[in-house]
Amino acid sequence: MVRNLVVIGGTSHPQLTESICGVLGIPPAEVLLSKFAVGETRVEIQESVREKDVYIIQSGGGKVNDHLLELLITISACKTASARRVTAVLPLFPYSRQSDIPYDKTGAPLYPSYPGPGKPEGLGLMNGIDGLQKSLAKAQIEDSNGSPVKRRPANGLPRNDTTDSLKSLTTNGGAEDTASTVSASNSSKINAFQPRPGYKQWVAQAGTLVADLLTCAGADHIITMDLHDPQYQGYFDIPVDNLYGRPLLKNYIQRNIPNYKQSVIVSPDAGGAKRATAIADQMGMEFALIHKERRPTKITDRQNATMMLVGDVRDRIAILIDDLADTSNTITRAAKLLKKGGASQVYALVTHGILSGDAIDRINASSLDKVVVTNSVDQGDHLRRCPKLEVLEVGHVFAEAIRRVHHGESISVLFQYD
Numbered sequence: 001m002v003r004n005l006v007v008i009g010g011t012s013h014p015q016l017t018e019s020i021c022g023v024l025g026i027p028p029a030e031v032l033l034s035k036f037a038v039g040e041t042r043v044e045i046q047e048s049v050r051e052k053d054v055y056i057i058q059s060g061g062g063k064v065n066d067h068l069l070e071l072l073i074t075i076s077a078c079k080t081a082s083a084r085r086v087t088a089v090l091p092l093f094p095y096s097r098q099s100d101i102p103y104d105k106t107g108a109p110l111y112p113s114y115p116g117p118g119k120p121e122g123l124g125l126m127n128g129i130d131g132l133q134k135s136l137a138k139a140q141i142e143d144s145n146g147s148p149v150k151r152r153p154a155n156g157l158p159r160n161d162t163t164d165s166l167k168s169l170t171t172n173g174g175a176e177d178t179a180s181t182v183s184a185s186n187s188s189k190i191n192a193f194q195p196r197p198g199y200k201q202w203v204a205q206a207g208t209l210v211a212d213l214l215t216c217a218g219a220d221h222i223i224t225m226d227l228h229d230p231q232y233q234g235y236f237d238i239p240v241d242n243l244y245g246r247p248l249l250k251n252y253i254q255r256n257i258p259n260y261k262q263s264v265i266v267s268p269d270a271g272g273a274k275r276a277t278a279i280a281d282q283m284g285m286e287f288a289l290i291h292k293e294r295r296p297t298k299i300t301d302r303q304n305a306t307m308m309l310v311g312d313v314r315d316r317i318a319i320l321i322d323d324l325a326d327t328s329n330t331i332t333r334a335a336k337l338l339k340k341g342g343a344s345q346v347y348a349l350v351t352h353g354i355l356s357g358d359a360i361d362r363i364n365a366s367s368l369d370k371v372v373v374t375n376s377v378d379q380g381d382h383l384r385r386c387p388k389l390e391v392l393e394v395g396h397v398f399a400e401a402i403r404r405v406h407h408g409e410s411i412s413v414l415f416q417y418d
């Protein structure tokens with residue numbers, strides 16, 4: 001019997017809300033989530049939450065920015081309606097890939113970004129500058145007056161500050177300097193990263209801002225799963241429970257992969273090695289790693305990174321383990337390499353199947369034999385389009401976490417590896 005507990009479902013994943021409420025044996029709260037014509041989010045809590053323990057389910061993926069704002073407004077609405085405690089339940093935590101300052105050793109920014117559907121350009125800061133630059137160049141070259149537009153020479157970014165660079169690009173600042181007519185080749189030169197001694201490009205630390213926004217909106221507690229960077233928890237001054245998807249993945253391996261002990265667990269990059277070795281060690285299986293020889297400086301370059309397999313997968317089933325698949329470039333490229341290395345079959349087991357843009361087409365056309373994800377992100381559409389996809393239910397894991405938090409019980413059992 002759960003008393004004084006209220007579960008509110010955001011628009012990101014109604015099916016998961018239903019599943020969590022089904023396990024808890026309560027109906028989701030009545031809320032009106034809509035939008036004004038202009039696109040602003042409107043939230044109306046249609047039942048009393050006074051002195052209640054409220055859990056708001058909202059995942060990342062899909063229209064991630066809309067969902068985030070809706071969550072913030074809902075948290076704030078519950079707090080102002082005198083909820084006793086508000087917990088944001090974020091099965092996939094949005095922006096958690098942007099928790100650090102992603103520079104490589106030359107000072108060039110790395111972009112752990114989420115590319116939108118079919119928009120490889122205009123994503124990430126440098127690409128954004130590139131896109132902006134191209135648009136400006138095009139607009140200026142096609143100036144209706146027909147007069148050529150004078151621009152700063154294309155010898156790298158105009159100033160050593162990205163904000164200023166953007167400003168100068170948008171206002172044509174510095175046009176009084178050495179004049180040159182903008183051309184496509186100039187544009188591409190401007191896009192090339194040229195580190196300046198002692199200076200690093202400024203990249204927004206969106207993860208910090210999102211942590212602050214949630215706290216500022218009134219969240220008292222966060223429940224999430226398989227944070228891309230577990231240290232992100234340290235950005236919060238409220239409790240963060242980072243649940244593991246690992247038991248679900250292990251269970252899948254044990255039940256569905258014949259002679260699984262003869263298979264090889266593979267991490268598709270060094271960043272995920274700890275995650276994958278944890279499973280390999282616990283299950284007494286062998287481990288292999290894919291090493292990216294050159295880390296690309298731009299998201300659009302990622303597919304060009306050279307990959308190298310460290311380990312032997314010949315005539316064995318290779319099981320890729322990762323926290324998330326977004327464009328699915330990582331797992332599809334890894335699968336190709338594993339098949340080249342003699343793997344008999346390749347499975348990809350991923351906690352968060354974001355699968356943006358043409359990720360599904362990429363998987364369908366790839367050497368992957370099976371892709372297994374949890375429903376931390378809505379998989380309804382993905383399942384219809386991808387015969388290789390299998391989905392593991394996480395509703396009961398979140399329901400149990402909510403039940404335990406509500407009753408003040410320990411949830412460390414949900415963190416156990418085995």
Ligand SMILES: O=P(O)(O)OC[C@H]1O[C@H](OP(=O)(O)OP(=O)(O)O)[C@H](O)[C@@H]1O
Nearest residue numbers: 112271272323324325326327328329330
């Ligand atoms: O489906 P994709 O678009 O290829 O993205 C998925 C990859 O991105 C993330 O790692 P990231 O590249 O941010 O590097 P890291 O693990 O070193 O942080 C994640 O851990 C996957 O490996």
